[in-house]
Structures are given as C-alpha cells and as structure tokens.
Amino acid sequence: MSATAAKAESIPFKIAQAETTTETHDAAPAGDAHGATAPAGEMHTETGVAHGEEHGSGVFPPFDSSTFASQLLWLAITFGIFYLIMAKVIVPRIGSILETRHDRIAQDLDEASRLKKEADDAISTYEKELADARTKGNAIANEAREAAKAKADAERQKIEESLNGKIAAAETRIAGIKDKALADVGAIAEETASAVVEQLLGSKTTKAEISAAVKAAGK
Amino acid sequence: MANDPTHQFLVNKIVPIEIGGIDFSFTNASLFMVASAAAAAGFLYLTTSQRGIVPTRMQSVSEMSYEFIASMLREGAGSHGMKFFPMVFSLFMFILTANLLGMVPYFFTVTSQIIVTFALALLVIGTVIIYGFYKHGLGFLKLFVPHGVPGALLPLVVAIEIISFLSRPISLSVRLFANMLAGHITLKVFAGFVASLGALGALGVGGAVLPLIMTVALTGLEFLVAFLQAYVFAVLTCMYLNDAIHPGSH
Numbered sequence: 001m002s003a004t005a006a007k008a009e010s011i012p013f014k015i016a017q018a019e020t021t022t023e024t025h026d027a028a029p030a031g032d033a034h035g036a037t038a039p040a041g042e043m044h045t046e047t048g049v050a051h052g053e054e055h056g057s058g059v060f061p062p063f064d065s066s067t068f069a070s071q072l073l074w075l076a077i078t079f080g081i082f083y084l085i086m087a088k089v090i091v092p093r094i095g096s097i098l099e100t101r102h103d104r105i106a107q108d109l110d111e112a113s114r115l116k117k118e119a120d121d122a123i124s125t126y127e128k129e130l131a132d133a134r135t136k137g138n139a140i141a142n143e144a145r146e147a148a149k150a151k152a153d154a155e156r157q158k159i160e161e162s163l164n165g166k167i168a169a170a171e172t173r174i175a176g177i178k179d180k181a182l183a184d185v186g187a188i189a190e191e192t193a194s195a196v197v198e199q200l201l202g203s204k205t206t207k208a209e210i211s212a213a214v215k216a217a218g219k
Numbered sequence: 220m221a222n223d224p225t226h227q228f229l230v231n232k233i234v235p236i237e238i239g240g241i242d243f244s245f246t247n248a249s250l251f252m253v254a255s256a257a258a259a260a261g262f263l264y265l266t267t268s269q270r271g272i273v274p275t276r277m278q279s280v281s282e283m284s285y286e287f288i289a290s291m292l293r294e295g296a297g298s299h300g301m302k303f304f305p306m307v308f309s310l311f312m313f314i315l316t317a318n319l320l321g322m323v324p325y326f327f328t329v330t331s332q333i334i335v336t337f338a339l340a341l342l343v344i345g346t347v348i349i350y351g352f353y354k355h356g357l358g359f360l361k362l363f364v365p366h367g368v369p370g371a372l373l374p375l376v377v378a379i380e381i382i383s384f385l386s387r388p389i390s391l392s393v394r395l396f397a398n399m400l401a402g403h404i405t406l407k408v409f410a411g412f413v414a415s416l417g418a419l420g421a422l423g424v425g426g427a428v429l430p431l432i433m434t435v436a437l438t439g440l441e442f443l444v445a446f447l448q449a450y451v452f453a454v455l456t457c458m459y460l461n462d463a464i465h466p467g468s469h
Contacts, residue, residue, distance in 0.1 A: 061225055067334070070236075079256065079313060082260055094267055
C-alpha cells in the first residue's frame with residue numbers, strides 16, 4: 001500500500017482534491033487521513049451513489065491505484081462470466097440461427113431450381129409434342145396433296161387420252177374426207193375439163209384424153 | 220462540487236470487502252461492470268431466444284453484431300482466427316455496452332478507468348503471445364523480422380518492431396481510456412457552464428444557450444465515440460491476433 005501511495009503522489013492530477021474534502025457530508029471519521037500525502041485514502045465521503053468509503057485521496061480518480069485491485073478482481077469476474085456466457089450460449093446460438101437460415105435458404109433455392117427444372121422439362125416436352133404434331137400435320141397435308149395431285153393427274157390423263165382418241169378419230173375422218181375429196185377432185189376436173197373443151201371445141205373428147213390432160217395439169 | 224468534472228470517475232465502495240489486506244470492495248465500478256455484462260448478455264440472450272428464421276428487429280441487431288465481428292475477424296485474421304471469435308465478440312460487446320451505459324447521466328463509465336482498459340489490452344496481448352508461442356514456438360519471433368529488409372537495416376527494424384509490439388498494450392488501453400475520459404470531462408464542463416450561467420439571471424440564461432447546444436452536439440459525438448472506440452479496439456484485436464496466427468506474413 002505504501003508503494004501505491006507513493007505512485008499516487010507522483011501523479012500530477014490533483015484536481016479533485018479540494019472538492020472531495022468539501023463534499024464530505026459524513027464528517028465523522030474524516031480526520032485521520034486528510035492532507036496531500038494521504039496514503040491510499042481512508043477519507044470518508046459520501047456521494048449520491050452509495051454510502052461507502054471512497055479512495056478519494058486527492059489523485060485523479062482513474063489513476064487512484066488503491067482501487068486497482070478491486071477493479072481488476074471484479075473485471076476478471078464479470079468479464080470472465082460474460083466471456084463464458086458468450087462462448088457457451090450466445091455465440092453457438094446465433095451461429096446456429098444463421099446456419100439454419102443459410103441452410104433453409106439453400107434448401108429453398110434447391111427446391112426452386114428443382115421446380116424450375118420441372119417446368120423446363122414440361123415446356124420442352126410440350127414443345128417436342130408440338131413439333132411432332134406439326135410434322136404429323138405436315139405429313140398428312142402432304143399425303144392429301146399428293147393423293148389429290150395423283151387423282152387429278154390420272155383424271156387429266158384419262159381426259160387427255162379420250163381427247164386424243166377423239167382427235168385421232170376426227171383426224172382419220174378428216175383424212176378420209178380429204179382423200180375422198182381429193183379423189184373426187186380428179187373426176188370433177190375431168191368433167192369440168194370435158195365440158196370446157198366441148199364448149200370451146202364443140203367436139204367430144206375421149207375420156208382417156210381428158211384424164212391424161214388433167215393429171216398432167218395437176219402435176 | 221457539481222461542477223467538478225473528475226467527480227464522475229470516483230470509485231466508491233458499495234460493499235467493502237478486504238482479503239489479505241488488499242481492498243477488493245464491490246464498488247460502483249464493479250456495479251457497472253456487472254451491469255454492462257448483464258445488459259449485453261441479457262440483450263443477446265433474450266433477443267435470440269426465439270431463434271426465428273425470419274428475425275425480429277431486435278434479433279437482427281444481435282445477428283448484425285455477430286456478423287459484424289465475424290466478418291471483421293475473418294478479414295483481419297483469416298479463417299483460422301475464428302477460434303478467437305468468442306473473445307473478440309465478448310470484448311466488443313462488453314466495451315460497447317460499457318461505453319454506451321456510461322453515456323447515461325449519473326452512470327459510471329467502466330472504460331474510463333485506465334486499469335480496466337489496460338487489463339483488457341493485456342488480455343489481448345497475452346492471448347497473442349501465448350497463442351503465438353504455443354502455435355509457432357520460437358517461429359513466433361519471426362514477427363519481429365520482416366521479409367525483404369536489407370541486412371544492414373535489420374537490427375534497427377527489429378528494434379522498431381519490438382518497441383512497436385511492446386507499445387501495443389499501452390496504445391490499445393490508453394486510446395480507449397483517454398477517449399472516454401476526455402469525452403466525459405468535456406461534456407461535464409460544458410454542461411457545468413449551462414448550470415452556472417443559468418444561475419446568473421436572464422442574461423446568463425441567454426448565454427447558456429451556446430454551451431447547451433455544445434453539450435447536445437457533444438453528446439451525439441460521444442455516442443459515436445462510444446461505438447467507434449469499441450470498434451477500434453475490436454479491429455486492433457483482430458490485427459494483433461493475425462500476428463499470432465501468421466507471424467511471418469507482414
């Protein structure tokens with residue numbers, strides 16, 4: 001204690017000294033240790049806080065080494081207990097709360113991605129079926145078009161054939177008529193020629209002469 | 220007395236306890252350590268008791284603190300660092316709650332006591348040293364020998380590295396302590412101006428508006444500092460733990 005008192009003396013803060021003595025309400029045993037060199041203060045004062053002895057020995061209170069032992073002890077007790085509560089209860093608890101939340105969020109994200117995958121699968125299935133249906137539709141349409149085309153072609157061919165037949169028949173008939181007409185042309189020419197010769201010459205010509213002459217002229 | 224800005228840091232005995240001549244009294248500092256731990260643990264415990272898949276607002280706050288520290292540690296010290304998660308998380312929550320509780324008027328600020336912040340810093344550095352030697356043996360000393368330094372400069376660089384390592388617990392503790400202390404003193408001083416100017420009559424009340432605005436602004440700033448210092452403490456803890464896990468890699 002004497003060592004601490006010496007230390008206390010050397011510290012230049014003595015602001016509180018005069019005032020602490022004036023504030024002494026409870027003046028009873030205040031006489032023993034006044035003075036500037038009061039060793040680790042046994043001066044009795046009273047503050048608003050507590051009825052207790054104080055070590056207001058005139059040094060600046062935070063440097064009053066007589067309070068150090070008590071402060072260290074109580075700091076060790078309170079901070080020790082506080083540390084134990086933190087380490088054993090609070091830190092694991094908050095840690096587990098945060099971990100649970102992270103797990104939950106991760107789980108929800110997994111669930112969300114699973115659902116999204118399902119939705120994507122459904123969409124791709126739908127699109128696949130749609131594409132299938134479209135292909136099938138196209139196939140049916142093509143088939144129908146082909147069938148119709150084939151039918152139309154066949155009918156056209158049939159009609160063309162019948163038309164060709166008719167054309168051929170007509171052509172043969174025309175050719176026949178033409179031949180007949182051409183055959184008649186010689187006779188008519190012979191008749192006409194004999195009539196013309198008869199008129200001109202007034203004499204009958206033989207049929208053979210006329211025919212030869214017509215043929216020569218027709219050449 | 221009301222205007223004494225250091226009065227708020229006085230440690231008062233509530234239940235005097237003395238063991239072996241050493242004073243272990245339950246003080247207002249102890250009370251607020253217990254209150255900070257109870258508030259932080261109670262909040263985290265109650266808000267997560269539903270274990271909801273969809274969190275409530277309060278459960279979100281707990282989860283956000285968890286994930287905030289978890290990502291900080293993973294970035295700072297890699298996935299191997301996650302074994303220190305309960306420690307970093309406890310440190311952050313304890314300091315943050317203590318800082319925020321200290322913002323309530325008449326409440327004691329645990330982190331404005333240098334011994335408290337120094338003890339927490341020593342816990343961090345002690346963990347770094349013990350784990351470093353446990354895991355890497357003497358290879359942990361590679362921490363002080365950076366790669367690619369020319370031979371001539373090496374002794375100097377090693378000396379600098381050792382000094383910087385030794386200063387870590389001091390800088391870590393003083394940063395938190397000084398921020399909380401200075402902030403609370405400043406707040407108290409400006410709030411004290413309001414009270415003493417207000418006592419001077421009408422003119423004083425008018426003049427008290429300025430420090431009042433300042434007090435309000437500082438209160439907002441102090442809430443930021445309360446969070447920021449807990450954050451800085453946790454970030455630096457992650458960085459120092461990284462040294463213990465990967466000593467040769469910086």
